[in-house]
Amino acid sequence: MKQKTKLPEHIAIIMDGNGRWATTKGLARKEGHREGSLAIDRLMDLAIEIGLKNISLYAFSTENWKRPITEVRAIFNLLEEFIDSRLDSILSKNIKILHSGSRKLIPAGSLKRIDRAVSATSKNTGIVINFCLNYGSQDEILNAFHKIIQNRIKKNKNLEKEIKIAEFEEALYTYPLPPVDMLIRTAGEKRVSNFLLWQIAYAEIYFADTLWPDFDKKSLFEALDWYASRTRKFGGLEK
Secondary structure, three states: OOOOOOOOOEEEEEOOOHHHHHHHOOOOHHHHHHHHHHHHHHHHHHHHHHOOOEEEEEEEEOOHHHOOHHHHHHHHHHHHHHHHHHHHHHHHOOOEEEEEOOOOOOOHHHHHHHHHHHHHOOOOOOOEEEEEEEEOHHHHHHHHHHHHHHHHHHOOOOOOOOOOHHHHHHOOOOOOOOOOOEEEEOOOOOOOOOOOOOOOOOOEEEEOOOOHHHOOHHHHHHHHHHHHHOOOOOOOOOO
């Protein structure tokens, strides 16, 4: 990475390619997910090293429930193992953990560990790692509207009053994180897959051919250098 690279305030990552990584090596898909968790370890350390502030990781989507039950169980078992084995280290590194997504359907043991990680790190002041688990942007947007309506009913407020952007964003799973500046998707796929649709409205989108388990320091620095080369106009004219 170039020394004066302009860093994004919030990076979102679609961590794609765990299964393909395992298949190419003749391994079970769950081993790809395990290797993917090691890539998260590397990312957290690199992010701290270079001063990134907020990272959202697409860990499990609302559509991923369609996968074979054995793979779904393996993913949640790995999540529990990840938190159990790394929480002390995360605390020592001043990392703050957030969860964005629906709590419905998440196994009780996994939900307990997520809550423990979020609670234990709530006062940390370093980088924020937001795990988007059981997350889907369409679900998030619908949930936000339901939440606003219920809050207005509870407070006897006018239901017909125009919803302002600030009120809507406060109802999103990701609140109070800032908008996404750069979205990275690995493994060569070129779609956003129902991820942070509101939050990526003006994000720079970077597609990497690298499979997520192989995403390393070089991969991240190449993405950051690309981001620094972009001119962000937000609908205006280039200055």
